[in-house]
Amino acid sequence: MSESDCNAECEANFAQDIMDAEVKHENENIVKSDDRYYTQEILRKSTYEILEVKVKEEIEEKEDPVNNQDVRINVKNEIEIYEQLIDFTEGNYLLKREPTYNVEKLYQCSQCDKTFSQKCHLKTHQITHTGEKPYQCSHCDTAFLHNSKLKIHQRIHTGEKPYQCSQCKKAFLQKCNLKTHQITHTGEKSYQCSHCDTAFSHKGDLKIHQRIHTGEKPYQCSQCDKAFSQKGTLKIHQMTHTGRKPYQCSQCVKAFSQKCNLKKHQMTHTGEKPYQCSHCGATFSHNSYLKTHQMTHTGEKPYQCSYCDTAFSLKGDLKIHQRIHTGEKPYQCSQCNMAFSNKSDLKKHHRRHTGEKPYRCSQCDEAFSQQGYLKIHQRRHAGEKPYQCSQCDKAFSQKGNLKTHQMTHTREKPYQYSHCDTLFSHNSDLKTHQMTHTGEKLYQCSHCDTAFLHNSNLKIHQRRHTGEKPYQCSQCDKAFSQKCNLKTHQVTHTGEKPYQCSYCDTAFSLNGYLEIHQRIHTGGKPYQCSQCDKAFSQKGNLKAHQMTHSGEKL
Numbered sequence: 001m002s003e004s005d006c007n008a009e010c011e012a013n014f015a016q017d018i019m020d021a022e023v024k025h026e027n028e029n030i031v032k033s034d035d036r037y038y039t040q041e042i043l044r045k046s047t048y049e050i051l052e053v054k055v056k057e058e059i060e061e062k063e064d065p066v067n068n069q070d071v072r073i074n075v076k077n078e079i080e081i082y083e084q085l086i087d088f089t090e091g092n093y094l095l096k097r098e099p100t101y102n103v104e105k106l107y108q109c110s111q112c113d114k115t116f117s118q119k120c121h122l123k124t125h126q127i128t129h130t131g132e133k134p135y136q137c138s139h140c141d142t143a144f145l146h147n148s149k150l151k152i153h154q155r156i157h158t159g160e161k162p163y164q165c166s167q168c169k170k171a172f173l174q175k176c177n178l179k180t181h182q183i184t185h186t187g188e189k190s191y192q193c194s195h196c197d198t199a200f201s202h203k204g205d206l207k208i209h210q211r212i213h214t215g216e217k218p219y220q221c222s223q224c225d226k227a228f229s230q231k232g233t234l235k236i237h238q239m240t241h242t243g244r245k246p247y248q249c250s251q252c253v254k255a256f257s258q259k260c261n262l263k264k265h266q267m268t269h270t271g272e273k274p275y276q277c278s279h280c281g282a283t284f285s286h287n288s289y290l291k292t293h294q295m296t297h298t299g300e301k302p303y304q305c306s307y308c309d310t311a312f313s314l315k316g317d318l319k320i321h322q323r324i325h326t327g328e329k330p331y332q333c334s335q336c337n338m339a340f341s342n343k344s345d346l347k348k349h350h351r352r353h354t355g356e357k358p359y360r361c362s363q364c365d366e367a368f369s370q371q372g373y374l375k376i377h378q379r380r381h382a383g384e385k386p387y388q389c390s391q392c393d394k395a396f397s398q399k400g401n402l403k404t405h406q407m408t409h410t411r412e413k414p415y416q417y418s419h420c421d422t423l424f425s426h427n428s429d430l431k432t433h434q435m436t437h438t439g440e441k442l443y444q445c446s447h448c449d450t451a452f453l454h455n456s457n458l459k460i461h462q463r464r465h466t467g468e469k470p471y472q473c474s475q476c477d478k479a480f481s482q483k484c485n486l487k488t489h490q491v492t493h494t495g496e497k498p499y500q501c502s503y504c505d506t507a508f509s510l511n512g513y514l515e516i517h518q519r520i521h522t523g524g525k526p527y528q529c530s531q532c533d534k535a536f537s538q539k540g541n542l543k544a545h546q547m548t549h550s551g552e553k554l
Contacts, residue, residue, distance in 0.1 A: 352455060 107122040108115045111129045116122040127134070133143035135150040139157040144150045152174055155161065161171035163178040167185050172178045180202065189199035191206040195213040200206045208230055211217070217227035219234040223241045228234045236258055239245070245255035247262040251269045256262045264286060267273075273283035275290040279297045284290045292314060295301070301311035303318040307325040312318045320342045323329065329339035331346040335353045340346045348370055351357070357367035359374040363381050368374045376398050379385070385395035387402035391409050396402045404425065407413075413423035415430040419437060424430045435453045443458040444451040447465040452458045460482055463469070469479035471486040475493045480486045488510055491497075497507035499514040503521040508514045516538055519525070525535035527542035531549045536542045 106115070106117060107119050109122060109125055109129075111126070114125060116125065127145055133145050135145070135147050136143040137150060137153055137157070139154065142153060144153065155173045161173055163173070163175050164171040165178060165181055165185075167182070170181060172181065183201040189201050191201070191203050192199040193206060193209055193213075195210065198209060200209065211229040217229050219229070219231050220227040221234060221237055221241075223238070226237060228237065239257040245257050247257070247259050248255040249262060249265055249269075251266070254265060256265065267285040273285050275284045275287050276282070277284075277290060277293055277297075279294070282293060284293060295313040301313050303313070303315050304311040305318060305321055305325075307322065310321060312321065323341040329341050331341070331343050332339040333346060333349055333353075335350075338349060340349065351369040357369050359369070359371050360367040361374060361377055361381075363378070366377060368377065379397040385397050387397070387399050388395040389402060389405055389409075391406070394405060396405065407425045413425050415424040415427050416422070417424075417430060417433055417437075422433060424433065432453055443453070443455050445458060445461055445465075447462065450461060452461065463481040469481050471481070471483050472479040473486060473489055473493075475490070478489060480489065491509035497509050499509070499511050500507040501514060501517055501521070503518065506517060508517065519537040525537050527537070527539050528535040529542060529545055529549075531546070534545060536545065
């Protein structure tokens with residue numbers, strides 16, 4: 001039954017009760033005094049029964065508190081008219097009695113214990129059991145239980161916003177949204193949290209906030225164990241299971257699960273940055289970015305780690321940091337077993353499998369998997385080296401390279417492997433070392449069975465199969481598969497020997513040659529034979545020696 005049919009049936013029932021009341025009033029002269037008193041009281045209760053049920057059922061179907069108030073006003077008017085209709089000359093005091101609302105409900109649902117006073121309301125209720133949604137949108141596949149909800153939804157497609165603010169030009173789809181907005185003009189916040197000093201303009205916002213203190217998460221995902229404090233957050237999460245992304249960009253193929261993310265993305269096309277910093281004039285596309293930036297001026301870091309003293313300006317950064325302590329890695333690659341502590345690292349990792357390189361240099365054809373790599377590359381074109389060492393004149397295009405260089409001054413090695421005593425200057429070196437223990441080699445050559453720890457090593461290796469030599473000497477015709485080999489070769493043209501021994505006056509064109517030479521002075525022999533006690537200062541000498549054990553001839 002449609003909503004309009006239901007309302008028509010309710011109005012017809014109400015009109016019939018009015019007519020019955022008139023008939024009883026006309027025949028009143030044949031009723032005894034006591035009987036007339038009884039008839040009037042029943043008639044009175046019957047009237048209030050109909051009206052109260054009508055109000056209650058309409059309130060259940062409408063979310064707008066203003067509309068509910070309008071319903072009660074209309075009902076009151078109907079009651080007043082009805083009271084005039086049955087205003088007898090005798091026993092008039094009976095109409096001043098308080099109305100009785102505990103009325104009998106005749107229509108009971110066969111699937112639950114709920115009862116209703118009118119058949120049309122029972123029919124509406126039964127749809128909640130069947131899951132039927134008879135009102136379907138003509139623009140999309142979304143369907144609704146009530147026609148009123150469909151009308152509100154259709155405004156998304158038509159762009160209609162009938163509720164306009166009288167103090168500014170903003171307009172809204174629903175009246176309740178307008179009321180929420182109007183409070184921003186008054187600044188009224190009448191709902192205060194009993195646990196802290198935070199106040200809210202709406203009771204619903206207060207309830208959601210209080211769940212932070214209570215830890216309550218009433219909305220649980222049916223497909224996994226995750227629970228949420230807000231229904232909207234649950235809906236967004238459920239899209240990770242379905243893969244649904246209803247918000248698509250009109251200028252490119254990208255789609256999003258949330259409307260706010262689409263709006264953020266669209267600004268990358270327009271270049272719009274409406275939020276400006278009052279301290280330095282920097283502009284941002286989003287207010288949240290501005291707030292984060294402003295903390296660089298104030299130095300504010302309100303989110304402190306409970307495991308250590310580290311503090312953060314953003315709550316999200318704190319959560320990611322805490323995973324270092326907990327070891328949690330919730331983002332797992334679907335193509336291999338690797339897991340990550342944050343989503344951005346997983347996205348970067350995925351590109352290793354897909355080979356996707358969305359960031360392309362505007363000055364050459366080189367493309368990169370990460371925006372940061374593109375920025376570093378562009379500095380090579382510009383000759384920019386913004387990171388300068390404070391202890392010497394050397395400068396670098398990357399901050400990481402500066403840190404690596406600074407350790408040559410301090411000799412610091414802060415990264416230690418937990419299963420052995422080996423120390424490393426960099427976390428990347430530690431990770432590489434860990435793979436030597438696990439035997440893990442992620443990158444395998446498609447031409448042969450050789451596998452590598454790093455993708456860069458695989459690329460260099462594949463040049464042996466393809467014969468590619470991208471690094472060519474500008475002074476002669478020689479070309480090389482690796483950049484380091486080109487640099488080594490170029491020294492033969494210049495005769496430059498910048499690396500000088502601290503024990504004697506001998507100088508070398510490469511740092512590696514200097515290290516080998518210094519072992520003559522120090523007596524260092526780091527390369528030891530696994531089959532005998534002999535040790536060597538150079539790796540090549542060790543390999544030559546090992547052949548004496550195997551019987552292999554050079």
